Amino acid sequence: MTSDKTPKRRSQAWYGGISKDTTIHRAWMLNQGTPPDNFDGRPVIGICNTWSEFTPCNGHLRDLAERVKRGVLEAGGVPFEFPVMSLGENNIRPTAMLFRNLASMDVEESIRANPMDGVVLLCGCDKTTPSLVMGAASCDLPTIVVSGGPMLNGRHRGCELGSGTAVWRMVDELKAGKIGPQEFQDAEQGMARSPGSCMTMGTASTMASMMEALGLALPQNAATPAVDSRRRVLAQMSGRRIVDMVRSDTKLSDVVRRDSFENAIRVNAAIGGSTNAILHLIAIAGRLEVPLTSEDWDALGRDVPTILNLQPSGAYLMEDFYYAGGLPVVMKWLADRGLLHPDAASVSGTSIGAQVAAAENYNTDVIRTEGDPLTESGGIAVLKGNLAPLGAVVKPSAATPALMTHTGPAVVFEDIEDYKARIDDPALDVTAESILVLKNCGPKGYPGMAEVGNMALPAKLARDGVTDMVRISDARMSGTAFGTVVLHTAPEAAAGGPLALVQTGDVITLDVPQRKLHLHVSEDDLATRRAAWTPPEIVMAGGYQRLYVSSVLQADKGVDLDFLVGKRGAEVPRESH
Template sequence: MAEKKNGRRSQAWFGGTDKRSTIHRAWMLNQGTPPDNFDGRPVIGICNTWSEFTPCNAHLRDLAERVKRGVLEAGGVAFEFPVMSLGESSIRPTAMLFRNLASMDVEESIRANPMDGVVLLCGCDKTTPSLVMGAASCDLPTIVVSGGPMLNGKHRGCDVGSGTAVWKMSEDMRAGEMSPEAFMDAEQAMSRSAGSCMTMGTASTMASMMEAIGLALPQNAATPAVDARRRTLSQYSGRQIVDLVRRNIRMSDIVTRRSLENAIRVNAAIGGSTNAILHMIAIAGRLELSLTSEDWDEIGRDIPTILNLQPSGKYLMEDFYYAGGLPVVMKYLLDRGLLHGDAKTVSGMTVGDQVEGAENFNDDVIRSDGAPLTESGGIAVLRGNLAPLGAVIKPSAATAELMQHTGPAVVFEDIDDYKARIDDPDLDVSEDSVLVLKNCGPKGYPGMAEVGNMGLPSKLLKQGVRDMVRISDARMSGTAFGTIVLHAAPEAAAGGPLALVRDGDIITLDVEKRRLELQVSDEELNERLKFWTAPDPAMRTGYQKLYVDHVLQADRGVDLDFLVGKRGADVPRDSH
């Protein structure tokens, strides 16, 4: 194997004068690449999740070109490569099923190819965690560039948010308060530019998390996809990755326990998606850092939600950017001693230095000086005999009156059972009932689909009911809202207590006390367990079998057990 010049991986392919080095260089030259590009300059991989089947990422080709310009300006060489793209809106049964598969694609693509550093082009919900998880296992110098949110939706004189508007309008239509024609008319108004959801859904949450942990440059979270400054940020990122390679600053130098704590507090302050807890635990696991659901509850508890953004609040991501963006939120936390200001970032500055000059230009969007949206935000982690390994709820998106509630269960065995019966006029349900959905967790769906935000029974909607307690082992879209308990672990398909709930069982939710209790004795539950059988898997071969056989539960980030940890980026054996 050729010696790595300057310690760079790429020189194991391109350095030297032997047959193998010549082969590697010669084939690259057929793209019109100047030979001196292989003289030891930093080689940067641009990992692109562009796909026309992933509408949130369909503009990433342009951003890749901007990154390349930055790399060239800084004296590096850039090569773009594709990986599996996960489009939340179209992939079935759910994009989450393939997050871990895509991470394997990313990891092996990075390890197998001659790159010294990598820029991850992300956007749609699962593309961010999958790329970061894969890159974390290799631990090269890494920068994240998100695609950015869409422009605000505009419909009949009002701002409407992608996702959030769908859930609300769908309930209005089922309640008879909105015509199907008006619902269809809103369709084109919700997504009127390139980019991801402009609500604080999972895409915007994860873009914020990348900025909060220091893997992305300032304003990565909120700059709109079609704003010229998104291109500028991409070009700056291209320059900066070359600097990181020259200084050998790896992902593990940036993402530490302290930066993860910063992200948890930022997530609480922005009212971020419940999906963040799964993705960040999985990313931490790849870097061999300790991060648990209890950390999310303890560190994020009592952090006020100051971002007035849908689905928790009023505004949208475009407004957030104009108000000053995530640096304003981070400065708010820093000034109150709630952020580790000495944490490193890919910009070369510490978090404290990076946000020091942030200004708030709209104190109704970012309530840094006024009354917060919610005094205690964050993600609450519940425990009890219904979820021994935990379940989560997003208080900022829930109904205050339902945060302490006791009611009888109305049970749906799976999503098909729910769809078949939820609008049955004879369904025995009242506004005090607790809707329970089983077998939609990591193994059960499979893939843990975003079906936890169950629509309410139409007969109750017509009575004016707009929220109920809902419990499942599923996830929900970050754009959704309501008093919804998610990620119950162990899941029903793994024999968790959720599998044993029957119609009429009394369930108590107490968010303040972090309790989720099924008012059924242990003796009765043990008796029910004797008659429980695991559901048949959806597929018995291929990737889905691999997934079901190896997936971890929600409290461990839903990664595959054999993917946890760093495997490094040692240069593979040469076949030539």
């Protein structure tokens, strides 16, 4: 066991000594049947749980929490579970991203206000991971992440289905008349046949991978299926590790540093990870006060091949990834090529390099370490130009190569309601060469920056066999989605960015190799349009949404609230009673 550097723990400010306050704190905890000696200075571990029946991806976290508790007890700690706001991407309206920062506030204040020495973050569905880590980072206690893991592979009519990815594909097939409504509905149960998050490389699996790459989670956190017994073992071992981290006073900021983020960016490129990762990691870095920009993502990930053959970029699913050896194989491949900082820290207690040194690849078609990569240049491409002065992003591994350099006329939708009303109108003036442009779906505009950027194609083009078009918006898209989709255009339309000024018929050039996004309209004409532009009204005049719209940062800054950036520590400003 590691040496003890903290003779007086944070929890002892509540439980240590004899006084009115400490007596009150201990006495009320005893009513749960807690033995008195649990307050004798042993490490008190908070288990931050995002279990909710409204968040099906996290519906099994109650069981994982019990496994974490076993590990904490085995290592001589005292576990206490507490709930925080749970964000389920598939149910929450208008979008879970609207509430990521609110949930992070819940986590931060829950950690600071309660007598814990370290914390285990139980997360799964897309936004629960970044929200928990953001909140914990602002407190900066010893911290470890346990993800819920992906569902088993989807199965339907003898074929494998990827959650999310299959929906986008089948919607297009339904529009094109290739499948009927009954088959579309029949696929639902086969797509989600076990607890866990999406088994494609969507945002949930991407963020679980980012936690492992950052060193915040134990090896195989990313890919072990939710229902595999080894997921429970990982949870129990994490419970043991957090106690040792408290004893050695290894804080979150001691583990996650600049080199950790550089590792994560390159891992994201190698696995074809979600574009949402760029927002979440910039936000986490902001809480830790580590400089990180969208340009870093492009510079560090640009020349990294995508070697993971996984949907939506490739063919396989997360279960296959685990059986092939999981994320350690990808990280070892990067390390062997000098693309990983091997000395970066990890909650495992060893360096990242040592952690992955013995990884073996059991399926070189799933993890292409010995053959042709899925794409030679993976990562997330960051575009600049007069249409996106602060940047926009595109995921090359999920795009159509022929459309990576494309010039075409814009077909503009002022908001998502306008898009839904007109996209399938037979009279819509659109061709395969057109560029679909969606406005007012960014951080302020939606509000919350919903996953609507991967606009479904016009029905009449889908019936003609068109399978992809260039699409541009200030929105996000699900990590399970695919296509030549330009996202996160900043500044957004609702903030007065150039996207607000685009009109149908304007010519736009997308040049991914040159990282350019250009609107072919003169500066004089844009100035005239800007003078006539008025910002959209705020949807909700009060409550959290009003606070969000007035304080949210743009996509290039991670969409955090401006007053939440930075570390505030775990010290309680005032004592109770």
